[in-house]
Amino acid sequence: METTVPHLAKGRTPLEPEKLIRREPVDPGKFKRMIRQMGLKVTQQRLAILESLSAGRAHVTAQEVFETVNASHPEIGFATVYRFLRKMAEQNLVTEVRMGGLPARYELTPRRHHDHLTCVSCGQIVEFECPPIENLQEKVANDHGFQLTHHVLELYGICPRCQAE
Amino acid sequence: METTVPHLAKGRTPLEPEKLIRREPVDPGKFKRMIRQMGLKVTQQRLAILESLSAGRAHVTAQEVFETVNASHPEIGFATVYRFLRKMAEQNLVTEVRMGGLPARYELTPRRHHDHLTCVSCGQIVEFECPPIENLQEKVANDHGFQLTHHVLELYGICPRCQAE
DNA sequence: ATGGTAATTGAAAACGATTGTCAATTCTCG
DNA sequence: CGAGAATTGACAATCGTTTTCAATTACCAT
Numbered sequence: 001m002e003t004t005v006p007h008l009a010k011g012r013t014p015l016e017p018e019k020l021i022r023r024e025p026v027d028p029g030k031f032k033r034m035i036r037q038m039g040l041k042v043t044q045q046r047l048a049i050l051e052s053l054s055a056g057r058a059h060v061t062a063q064e065v066f067e068t069v070n071a072s073h074p075e076i077g078f079a080t081v082y083r084f085l086r087k088m089a090e091q092n093l094v095t096e097v098r099m100g101g102l103p104a105r106y107e108l109t110p111r112r113h114h115d116h117l118t119c120v121s122c123g124q125i126v127e128f129e130c131p132p133i134e135n136l137q138e139k140v141a142n143d144h145g146f147q148l149t150h151h152v153l154e155l156y157g158i159c160p161r162c163q164a165e
Numbered sequence: 166m167e168t169t170v171p172h173l174a175k176g177r178t179p180l181e182p183e184k185l186i187r188r189e190p191v192d193p194g195k196f197k198r199m200i201r202q203m204g205l206k207v208t209q210q211r212l213a214i215l216e217s218l219s220a221g222r223a224h225v226t227a228q229e230v231f232e233t234v235n236a237s238h239p240e241i242g243f244a245t246v247y248r249f250l251r252k253m254a255e256q257n258l259v260t261e262v263r264m265g266g267l268p269a270r271y272e273l274t275p276r277r278h279h280d281h282l283t284c285v286s287c288g289q290i291v292e293f294e295c296p297p298i299e300n301l302q303e304k305v306a307n308d309h310g311f312q313l314t315h316h317v318l319e320l321y322g323i324c325p326r327c328q329a330e
Numbered sequence: 331a332t333g334g335t336a337a338t339t340g341a342a343a344a345c346g347a348t349t350g351t352c353a354a355t356t357c358t359c360g
Numbered sequence: 361c362g363a364g365a366a367t368t369g370a371c372a373a374t375c376g377t378t379t380t381c382a383a384t385t386a387c388c389a390t
Contacts, residue, residue, distance in 0.1 A: 041337060041386050062377080077340040082377065100263055101348070103376060117309055126309050133305075136298045137320055144282055144291050145325035152319040155302055157311035206357050206366060227348085242369040247348065266377075268347060 038091050045080050048073050059097060059105040059125045099123060099156070119159035126159075203256050210245050213238050224262060224270040262317070284324035291324075 031050040035042045052068045053060070060068075062085055066078040085106050088094040098104045099118045105125060115133075117126040133153070141148040196215040200207045217233045218225070225233075227250055231243040250271050253259040263269045278299070282291040298318070306313040 043338065043386070045339075075340080079341080079378080080339060083338090086378090098263070098266065100261075101269075101375085104266075117306060117311055119311070120314055126311070128305050128309070130301060130305055133298055133301050136295060136301070140293055140295055140298075141282060141320055141322050144293070145328075146282055146284070146291075146320070146322035147328055148320060148322040149285055150321050152317060152321075154317045155306055155311070155313060156315050156317075157306050157313040160310035163310075163312055208357070208367065210368075240369075242371095244349080244370080245368060248367090251349090266347090 034093065038087065038093065040087065044073065045069075045076050046084055048076065049081060049084050053094065053106070053108050058127070059107050061103040061105055063103060065106070097125060097154075099125075099154070115153040115155070117155040117157065119162055120156050121158055121162035124159050124161075199258065203252065203258065205252065209238065210234075210241050211249055213241065214246060214249050218259065218271070218273050224272050226268040226270055228268060230271070260315070280318040280320070282320045282322065284327055285321050286323050286327035289324050289326075 031047050032042050034050065035046050040046070048069045049065060052065055056068060057064075062078070062082050065085065066076070066081040069076050069081065070078075085094060085096075089096045089106070092109055094106045095109045096104050096106055097116055097118070100120065102123045105123070112129075113134075114127040114129045117128055118124070137151055138148055196212050196219075197207050199215065200211050205211070213234045214230060217230055221233060222229075227243070227247050230250065231241070231246040234241050234246065235243075250259060250261075254261040254271070257274055259271045260274045261269050261271055277294075279292040279294050280298075282293055283289070302316055303313055
């Protein structure tokens with residue numbers, strides 16, 4: 001089987017300064033365990049995808065994952081990447097951030113809660129934590145007698161670089 | 166607490182109960198003025214689109230607008246609807262809400278900003294305003310050099326009535 | 331290890347939402 | 361009114377994503 005590259009993303013602004021993930025030394029069996037826990041079979045493709053997600057930039061598109069993985073595993077197809085990312089998103093193993101009509105971006109679900117600040121122009125995502133906001137959310141909910149379960153907070157704006165055109 | 170846009174299931178997930186837009190006596194020249202203010206020409210199509218937006222449901226898709234408008238103006242094309250909605254969104258005359266991969270929904274930008282507190286059990290929606298949160302959002306954006314354009318804040322929880330049962 | 335079997339894969343085509351193209355029409359302003 | 365530019369409708373093209381399907385592969389029981 002050969003690998004075909006779909007259409008190249010057109011005029012998307014590429015390569016923002018995006019923070020890298022750096023994780024602890026990875027237990028080699030960790031990914032296998034993750035996959036089995038999802039009730040799925042362990043394949044080289046899935047391992048490679050997890051590898052890529054844990055080593056690369058924090059918020060990546062499916063295309064980017066595909067390109068990265070494809071570089072070292074030339075046989076992998078992008079459908080596999082999409083399928084696996086979706087499965088993981090369903091199980092909350094990865095978090096999916098969709099902004100406007102731009103391609104969805106994925107990250108391994110962080111153990112520590114944060115929200116996102118997204119550039120509407122280039123799609124760059126900055127993570128932030130703001131405990132005061134969290135507290136106010138609790139307060140608002142309580143004021144209305146609600147027991148808060150979760151929330152969605154996404155800020156959108158224009159990043160410094162795009163402001164400079 | 167997750168900041169994730171809820172993953173979309175396949176197929177059309179019908180959206181929860183929608184509030185209708187309150188109808189005020191509409192100054193007949195109002196829409197024409199709005200259009201001219203945008204630096205655009207006044208056409209029957211654009212008037213019909215605005216008419217539809219101000220009279221119907223609060224959050225509608227471009228498709229829905231097209232169907233509504235098309236019923237009374239059979240010659241209108243959906244490209245015109247998309248184009249005009251986009252133009253208005255650019256100028257913030259309408260607010261565009263995109264959830265997951267679902268079609269974008271539009272509403273005439275409410276003059277008064279509010280966010281939503283939604284019961285995950287019964288779907289009841291409570292609107293709230295919380296200026297301190299707004300201010301903190303501004304601050305977060307500024308701290309990162311972003312020029313804030315808009316935000317999505319949705320709180321989810323269990324309403325008092327559903328807690329009781 | 332081996333073979334049966336269901337899950338998974340890659341390629342390609344399908345898909346739905348949105349955007350572009352372009353000739354024909356319509357608005358605006360002089 | 362009439363010229364010029366903006367706008368329109370029909371339709372094709374794009375984009376990200378999903379599905380389809382035959383071929384392959386992982387996994388379990390033997």
